[in-house]
Amino acid sequence: MNAESRKRSLQYFFEKVVGPLGFKFTPDVELKEFLLDQEVILEAKHGAPFCPCQPLRHDRTRDMKMVCPCIPFHREHFDAIKRCWCGLFVHKDVIDPNTLPQLDQKDVGHE
Amino acid sequence: MSNKFVRAIRADEIAPGGMKAVDLDGREIVVCNCGGAYYAVQRRCGHMNAPLELGTLDGIYLTCPMHCAQFDVTTGEALSGPVPPDPDHEALPPTLGAYMQNIGILMSHVRTESMRTYRTRLEAGWVEVG
Numbered sequence: 001m002n003a004e005s006r007k008r009s010l011q012y013f014f015e016k017v018v019g020p021l022g023f024k025f026t027p028d029v030e031l032k033e034f035l036l037d038q039e040v041i042l043e044a045k046h047g048a049p050f051c052p053c054q055p056l057r058h059d060r061t062r063d064m065k066m067v068c069p070c071i072p073f074h075r076e077h078f079d080a081i082k083r084c085w086c087g088l089f090v091h092k093d094v095i096d097p098n099t100l101p102q103l104d105q106k107d108v109g110h111e
Numbered sequence: 112m113s114n115k116f117v118r119a120i121r122a123d124e125i126a127p128g129g130m131k132a133v134d135l136d137g138r139e140i141v142v143c144n145c146g147g148a149y150y151a152v153q154r155r156c157g158h159m160n161a162p163l164e165l166g167t168l169d170g171i172y173l174t175c176p177m178h179c180a181q182f183d184v185t186t187g188e189a190l191s192g193p194v195p196p197d198p199d200h201e202a203l204p205p206t207l208g209a210y211m212q213n214i215g216i217l218m219s220h221v222r223t224e225s226m227r228t229y230r231t232r233l234e235a236g237w238v239e240v241g
Contacts, residue, residue, distance in 0.1 A: 001223075005183060006190045009172050016169075047195035060197060 001044070007036040010049060010068075014089075018069050023078075023089040026097050035088045039068055053086035080108040116241035119151065122233055130173070132164040135240060140229060142238050143184045145171050149231045150184040151240045157182065157189050157224035180223045187226035193218070 011025070018024065025032050038052035050056060054066045065073040071084060078084050082091040082100050090097050119133045125144040132141050132154050139154035141164045152173070156163055161177035168174075173182045178193030196215065203211060230241040 001189055001191070005186075005188050009181060009183065009190045012170055012172065043191060047192070 003037065003040045006040045006043070007033070010036060010039060014069050018071060018089050021069075021071050021075075022092055023069075023071060023084070024092050024094075026083070026087055026090050027095065028087070028097060031087055035086055051084075051086055077103075077105045077108055114241060116230070116232060116234070116239035118234075118237045119231075119240040120238050122149065122236055122238050125149075125238075128168055130164040130166075130168050132162065133240075140240060141173075142231070142240070143168050143173065145184065149233065149238045151229035151231050151238075152182070152184050152187055153227040156180060157226050158193055159218075159221060163226075182226050184228070187228040189223045189225045192223040 015025070035052055039049035042052060043049040046056065048064075048067045050063065051066045051068050051070055054070075056063050056066070069084070069089060071078055071089065074085070078089075079091075080103050082094050083089065083097055087097060090100070094100065117135055119135060119140065120131055120142050122144075125131050125142060127144050127146050130141050130143045132139060134140075139162075140151050141154045143150045143152065145168070150171070152163070154162055154164065156166075156175040156177065158175060158178055158180040161175050163173055163175060163182075166174050166176040168184070171183055171185050172190070173184050175181070179191075180193050181190040182188065183190055202208070232239050232241070
């Protein structure tokens with residue numbers, strides 16, 4: 001399977017999911033391409049495009065909440081920091097992701 | 112199939128985003144309407160032969176109804192294999208569980224192949240496939 005083709009299709013499907021949730025792809029193109037590369041590798045290895053920044057625990061219930069885009073499962077924290085954990089998605093109003101605050105999950109009451 | 116085009120289906124029989132299976136000279140083909148652009152691919156999934164017209168078409172991406180393998184209908188390229196099964200699925204009776212485990216082992220060796228594509232053209236309201 002061609003990694004570049006898979007990246008483009010993941011991007012197509014992800015945009016449809018994250019847009020209505022108020023998110024968009026990070027404007028940092030290099031980061032976006034890197035993270036999508038990693039997701040294609042993870043999908044080839046594990047069968048699903050898991051978040052590249054989270055460990056797999058081989059606990060299906062928990063791991064499936066790490067399939068990208070995982071926004072619905074961690075929304076409270078992502079809304080507070082205006083991005084997802086790996087930074088692939090940011091709130092639609094974000095222009096420079098580097099200026100976003102870093103808040104612990106506990107600070108927003110999300111465990 | 113020869114180089115000549117043959118009528119496959121009337122264009123207005125497939126709504127945008129829709130698919131229909133046709134049989135052309137014994138060949139099973141699915142004609143896809145991607146927003147007014149028509150593409151034709153083999154009917155059988157490159158993973159386990161499921162009939163693809165029962166799947167979903169989103170843009171140029173076709174998802175198989177059986178194990179959710181995805182394909183690009185413009186190139187026939189396989190984009191992903193089957194989604195991982197749920198190992199914690201409701202407990203099965205022991206005999207059936209053992210059978211399903213065996214099936215799982217067999218399936219882990221099944222590759223998802225790219226699909227054959229066919230040329231298409233619109234002629235007098237018909238989608239022709241060559």
